[in-house]
Amino acid sequence: MGSLLNFPFLAAVILAGIALYILIFKKNMIKFIMGIALLEASVNLFFVALGYREGGGAPIYTNSPAGIMVLPVPQALVLTSIVIGVSILALMLSMAIRTYRHTGNIDTEKSRRMKG
Amino acid sequence: MNFLTSNSSILIIAIPLLAAFLVPLISKASAKGRNIFVVVVTVFVGILVAILAKDVYANGAHIYTLGAALPDITLPRGYIVPVRIILEVDGMSIFMGIVTAIVSLAAVVYSLSFMKRETGQDKFYTLFLLMMVGMFGLEFTGDLFNLFVFLEILSISGAALAAFRTRFGDTVEGGFKYLSISAIAALMVLFAIALLYAQYGLLNIGALAAVIQFTSLDKLALALMAIAFAIKLGAVPLHMWVPDTYTVAPASITIMLMAASQACLYALFRIGFTLYGGTTGTISMGWIVIILGVLSMFVGVTMAIPQTDIKRLMAYHSVSQIGYMLLGVGVGLAVLGDTAALNAYGRQAMSGGIFHIINYALYKGLLFLTAGALFYRLGTRDLNKMGGLARNMKFTTIFFIIGALAISGIPPFNGFASKFLIYESVYQFSPILSIIAMLVSIITLASFTKVFQAAFTGPALPQHKDVKEAPRSMLIGMGILAVVIIFFSLCPGLIVDNIVQPAVDALINQGAYINGIMGGGL
Numbered sequence: 001m002g003s004l005l006n007f008p009f010l011a012a013v014i015l016a017g018i019a020l021y022i023l024i025f026k027k028n029m030i031k032f033i034m035g036i037a038l039l040e041a042s043v044n045l046f047f048v049a050l051g052y053r054e055g056g057g058a059p060i061y062t063n064s065p066a067g068i069m070v071l072p073v074p075q076a077l078v079l080t081s082i083v084i085g086v087s088i089l090a091l092m093l094s095m096a097i098r099t100y101r102h103t104g105n106i107d108t109e110k111s112r113r114m115k116g
Numbered sequence: 117m118n119f120l121t122s123n124s125s126i127l128i129i130a131i132p133l134l135a136a137f138l139v140p141l142i143s144k145a146s147a148k149g150r151n152i153f154v155v156v157v158t159v160f161v162g163i164l165v166a167i168l169a170k171d172v173y174a175n176g177a178h179i180y181t182l183g184a185a186l187p188d189i190t191l192p193r194g195y196i197v198p199v200r201i202i203l204e205v206d207g208m209s210i211f212m213g214i215v216t217a218i219v220s221l222a223a224v225v226y227s228l229s230f231m232k233r234e235t236g237q238d239k240f241y242t243l244f245l246l247m248m249v250g251m252f253g254l255e256f257t258g259d260l261f262n263l264f265v266f267l268e269i270l271s272i273s274g275a276a277l278a279a280f281r282t283r284f285g286d287t288v289e290g291g292f293k294y295l296s297i298s299a300i301a302a303l304m305v306l307f308a309i310a311l312l313y314a315q316y317g318l319l320n321i322g323a324l325a326a327v328i329q330f331t332s333l334d335k336l337a338l339a340l341m342a343i344a345f346a347i348k349l350g351a352v353p354l355h356m357w358v359p360d361t362y363t364v365a366p367a368s369i370t371i372m373l374m375a376a377s378q379a380c381l382y383a384l385f386r387i388g389f390t391l392y393g394g395t396t397g398t399i400s401m402g403w404i405v406i407i408l409g410v411l412s413m414f415v416g417v418t419m420a421i422p423q424t425d426i427k428r429l430m431a432y433h434s435v436s437q438i439g440y441m442l443l444g445v446g447v448g449l450a451v452l453g454d455t456a457a458l459n460a461y462g463r464q465a466m467s468g469g470i471f472h473i474i475n476y477a478l479y480k481g482l483l484f485l486t487a488g489a490l491f492y493r494l495g496t497r498d499l500n501k502m503g504g505l506a507r508n509m510k511f512t513t514i515f516f517i518i519g520a521l522a523i524s525g526i527p528p529f530n531g532f533a534s535k536f537l538i539y540e541s542v543y544q545f546s547p548i549l550s551i552i553a554m555l556v557s558i559i560t561l562a563s564f565t566k567v568f569q570a571a572f573t574g575p576a577l578p579q580h581k582d583v584k585e586a587p588r589s590m591l592i593g594m595g596i597l598a599v600v601i602i603f604f605s606l607c608p609g610l611i612v613d614n615i616v617q618p619a620v621d622a623l624i625n626q627g628a629y630i631n632g633i634m635g636g637g638l
Contacts, residue, residue, distance in 0.1 A: 023300070029292070036299050043303050047310040074313070077261055081306060084268045088299050091272060095279060095292045102285035114286060114360045 008049035015042035029096040029106040033089060040085040048078045122187055124168040125180045125203045128161055128213070128252050136245035143238035151228050154241045158224045161248065165217040169210045173618060177206040177632040179258075190633050198320045204258035204632050207618030211470065212255040212382045214615065215477045218600060219375040220248050223368040226485055226593025229586075230368055230492060240280060246273040247372050251379045258633060260309050260319045263383065264302060267348075270376050271298030278365040278373065290364035293357045294373075301344035308337035308344075321391055322633030325626060330395035338397060341387050342404065348380035351442060352411040355435045359419075362431035363497070367488020368593070370427070371481040374434060378473055381441060385623060388449055393626035402450025409442030410549060413556045420563050425497045426487045429567065430480070433523065436556060437476045443553060444469020444538045445623075447545045452624065461541040463620055468537030470623075471616045475530045475604065479522035482597040486516040489586035489594070490571065499567065504576030508583045513572050515594045520568060522601055524561035530601055533608035 015038050022035030051071030057064060059072040100106050120127070135157040143150040172178050180187045180203040190198050205213070224244065231237055250270025257263050275298060279291025309319070311333050318324045328334060343354070350358035358377075362370050388401050416436030423429035448466030451457040489512045490505065491497050506513040522529040525536075535557060543550035585591070604611055622629070 032296070036296065039300065039303050043307050043310070046307065047313075050310060050314045073319075074310075077309075080261075080265060084265070084272075084302075087272055088268070088295065091276060092292065092295055092299075095275075095288050095295065098279070098282050098288040099285075099292065102288065112289065114289060114363070 005052070005054060008045055008052070012042045012046040012049070015039075015045065027108045029099065029108055030093075032108065033092045033096065036092065037085070037089055040081070040088075044078045044081055044085075047074050047081070050074050120164070120167055121171050123180070124164045124171070125178055125205050125256050126182070128164045128168065129203075129249055129256065131164070132157060132161055132245040132248045132252070136242045136249065139241045139245065140238045143241075147237065150238065150241065154245070155224055155228075157245065158221050158248070161252075162217040162221055165210070165213050168205060169214060169615075172205055172207065172210045173614070177204055177622075177628065178210075179204055179632050197318055197323050198633055201262050202258045202320060202322075202633060203256045204322065204629065205256050206629060206632070207615075207620075207622035208382065208385070208470075209255050209622075211474070211615055211619040212379060213252060215378060215474050216248065216251045216255065216375050218596070219371055219477050219481055220251075222481060222485070222593045222596045223372050224593075225596065226488070226590050227366070227368040228589040230366060230488060230590055232587075234281060236280075240277070243273040243277050243280075244369075244372070247277065247376065250274075251376055254379045255382055258321050260312065260321055260324070262319075263321075264305050264309060267305065267380075267383070268298075268302050270379070271295065271302060274298070274369075274373055274376055277369045278361050280366060280369065281364075284364065287364040290357075290361040294361040297347050297354075297357045301347045304340045304344040308340040311337040311340075320633055321386065322630045325391050325394065326630045326634060328391065328395060330392070330397060334392075334395075335397065338387070338392055338401070342384065342401065345380045345384040345387070346408060349377040349384065349438060350412075350435055351408040351438060352415040352435060355412065355416070358435050359428050359431040362434065362484075363425060363428045367427075367484050367491065370431075370484045370488070371477075374480060374484070375477055377434075377438070378477060381438070381473065385445060389452070389623040390626055390629050393452065396453075398449055398452045402446050402448075402452070405442050405446030405449055406549070409439045409444075409446050410552055411439070412436060412442060413439030414552060417556050417559045417563070421559070424499045426490065426499055426502075426567060426571065427484065427497050429499075429563065430483055430487055433483075433560060433563070434476075434480055436560065437472070437480060437523065439556070440535065440538055440553065441469045441472050441476070443542060443549065444472060447542055448620075448623070451545070457545075458624070461544040463624070464537055464541035465545065466620045466623065467612055467616045468534050468541060470619050471537060471608075471612055472531075472534040474611075474615075475522070475534045475601075478597050478601045478604065479519045479529075479531055482515055482519040482594055482601065483523065485590070485594045485597065486512050486519065489590055492586060492590070493583050494580060499570040501577065502571040503574045503580070504572070505580065505583065506572040507576060508580075509572075509585050511591050512586055512594070515598050516568065516572065518598050518601055520564040522605070524564055525557045526561070528605050530604040530608060533605070533612075537612075 019035045019038035051074035053068050053070050056068045056070040059069040181190050182201045250266050253266030275291045275295035279288045281287050347354040416432050420429050420432035444465045448462045451462040522531040525532045539550050
């Protein structure tokens with residue numbers, strides 16, 4: 001059973017790997033933004049999995065059943081991080097739209113104007 | 117007055133935050149009223165920073181516990197670790213607060229004219245105030261997760277402002293780059309926080325510093341945070357975003373972004389000195405910071421020489437100047453465990469590096485603002501299309517000369533004072549590093565002589581025959597920075613003794629920071 005609990009961490013590592021591949025090799029702005037979103041998901045998954053206790057209940061004190069609870073702090077932190085992530089993605093997508101309107105392209109190699 | 121003093125740290129963050137969202141409302145009524153409101157808020161925050169500074173220098177670190185009955189109750193009854201968000205403002209934090217306050221004031225006054233032609237100014241000032249919130253929060257917080265949140269506020273508002281003038285195509289590219297590197301850096305910081313929280317169940321920097329073991333996971337967390345902040349402050353080889361973003365951002369925002377990268381520099385030092393200060397990692401971390409510093413100094417200035425875009429040239433000089441701060445403070449970090457060496461030259465190197473932070477913010481800010489003034493009047497940043505501007509833009513020329521002499525380290529300007537401290541002390545640590553630093557300074561002078569000659573002297577180009585002086589608010593914005601530079605140049609000893617030394621002591625004395633948190637229970 002102990003090994004089963006490690007699955008979220010494994011998933012986080014795989015997500016991070018895919019994200020890094022995209023961030024390094026993909027030239028399309030939309031794909032790049034997806035890479036950022038995947039990286040975010042990976043870190044959030046890692047963080048929230050840290051707080052899980054096997055068989056734990058929701059950490060609400062009133063009328064809670066006996067037994068252990070999962071850690072509430074990582075959940076609160078991850079919630080904040082998700083909200084921040086959404087705003088970053090929204091801003092990035094709006095910038096991708098602007099770039100497309102200006103250059104007719106969202107390929108980072110072709111729409112690029114500044115060099116050196 | 118007492119109320120203001122004890123709550124000043126949270127008010128400095130809360131007032132711009134509330135004001136930011138009032139700006140669009142006031143803007144509906146009157147554009148002029150909004151401009152006055154934004155300036156008044158910035159000035160008021162500046163006064164609060166001064167009040168807080170007075171308190172910190174008189175009574176030591178200022179603690180503010182959010183949600184507690186009294187601000188100084190850091191530990192709730194019966195707890196042995198802090199659970200609330202705590203702001204801890206010590207000598208180093210308030211030093212950075214002063215830098216941010218001066219730069220914001222100059223930037224906001226400058227923006228009044230500079231942004232006049234743009235649409236959506238209400239959003240501009242909202243984002244501007246949010247950027248101030250991000251910087252002050254980053255500098256004052258004592259909580260790692262809170263630091264992450266303020267870092268993100270800073271990144272989002274900074275990127276939106278860098279890309280603000282979307283009618284130019286390249287601004288969006290600069291903003292997108294800044295946002296991308298910020299998002300990746302912030303996620304690295306969050307991952308590092310998760311690694312630390314998993315082991316110790318703590319988020320408070322002081323409480324973590326007291327128990328940190330320097331396990332292999334801690335080393336990984338340190339590496340992640342160091343890389344993340346090195347990206348954000350634009351040290352070579354992670355500097356690729358600096359020239360692109362600084363060049364296209366409006367000049368007043370360029371200097372805000374510059375102050376933002378200084379805030380990230382502060383975060384790097386806070387992590388290195390306070391969080392990991394008691395571990396054996398300081399020597400290797402110190403050397404990494406020194407190597408980053410020397411690389412930045414040299415590569416930055418070499419890349420600056422061939423540039424013909426005035427702001428891009430200055431942006432590469434920014435990379436180079438950051439190197440001096442990294443070098444000075446890095447030497448201090450490398451000898452942190454060795455008391456004899458620390459007292460012999462480590463402290464002096466650190467005061468040089470930290471003094472350079474504020475000097476750099478002032479003269480580099482002034483230079484970027486003069487470049488913005490040229491762009492405002494001429495509509496170009498290309499040095500080949502300028503010439504003879506000294507005739508028509510007298511004040512801008514004078515401000516440029518002050519900034520250029522200061523950045524090249526010509527005595528008696530303030531750049532000389534801090535660079536001299538660095539040369540002298542780093543020479544005792546390693547002569548070759550000191551020689552590289554001097555060499556870079558000479559190349560900097562050469563590069564700015566080129567700019568001066570190209571833009572301000574020689575015959576006036578026919579298309580710029582009747583170019584006018586920059587508008588008044590822009591001159592006032594530049595004037596603020598110039599006056600502070602001259603003040604710093606006249607009495608460097610006063611500044612070093614009164615605001616730089618407390619910052620150095622705050623970084624070295626890790627115990628005091630921990631005590632501020634752990635000693636304040638009921």
